Amino acid sequence: MGFSRGPNIVKNGLVLGIDPASSRSYPGSGTTLKDLSSNNNNMTVSNSNLLQTSSPGYEIRCSGANAYTDPISDLDTDFHTICMLFKFTGNATYPNGTTGSWNKIFEYSPTGDRSPGIWRYPSNLRIHWTYNPGNTSTNFGATGNNTDFSLNTKYYIVMRKDGSNTHFWVNGTKYSGITNCANPKESGSARIYIPDSYNDGLMTIFNFQVYNRAVTDNEAIQNYNAFKARLQ
Numbered sequence: 001m002g003f004s005r006g007p008n009i010v011k012n013g014l015v016l017g018i019d020p021a022s023s024r025s026y027p028g029s030g031t032t033l034k035d036l037s038s039n040n041n042n043m044t045v046s047n048s049n050l051l052q053t054s055s056p057g058y059e060i061r062c063s064g065a066n067a068y069t070d071p072i073s074d075l076d077t078d079f080h081t082i083c084m085l086f087k088f089t090g091n092a093t094y095p096n097g098t099t100g101s102w103n104k105i106f107e108y109s110p111t112g113d114r115s116p117g118i119w120r121y122p123s124n125l126r127i128h129w130t131y132n133p134g135n136t137s138t139n140f141g142a143t144g145n146n147t148d149f150s151l152n153t154k155y156y157i158v159m160r161k162d163g164s165n166t167h168f169w170v171n172g173t174k175y176s177g178i179t180n181c182a183n184p185k186e187s188g189s190a191r192i193y194i195p196d197s198y199n200d201g202l203m204t205i206f207n208f209q210v211y212n213r214a215v216t217d218n219e220a221i222q223n224y225n226a227f228k229a230r231l232q
Helices: 217-231
Strands: 014-018 043-045 051-053 058-061 079-088 103-108 117-120 127-131 136-141 155-162 165-170 173-176 192-194 203-211
Touching (some): 079 103, 103 203, 192 203
Antiparallel strands (some): 058 203, 079 155, 103 192
């Protein structure tokens, strides 16, 4: 079921919602991931190998391909939120899920690649979340800054930018984010790419949401509660 009929997620400010487990977001064929918000920010899939069968529906398995929107202005604001249900995985070449190189998960890059940019840290199972100017950033994992996520474990994360203040939640627990975050950040319209330049077999994305405002603490928990059954 899609966001409007299924999980009780926050709808206010939702500008992009992708959930390939729902046939409303991906019917099982074609190269379009349908946006489940009311904004029609549908995503084009660059290679059908990106989408793999799951139960229910489909999931995004990083395969060197990506999905992308048309250029949009919805993240041209210093008050926004990005949420994602995902897990890090390994393959025969990289059984620990790391490559020693930066692998980009999310890109919105009107003039650079950090507005925001979200990567996996080169040799750790950490998320590198960053903004220009100044490349202000944090690296976080399952239990906060400078910790790692576990391999083959699902997590729901919420990343909120509220001007120069940032916070993130991992499976419902709140942490302080980027210190003195770029505010204003780099401005302009751009495509959203997810994932971007990520090695085959090293990450699965089950759904994600983008908001053009900073959600409240209670709303971050509301979204986690809506999806926590899918963490099993």
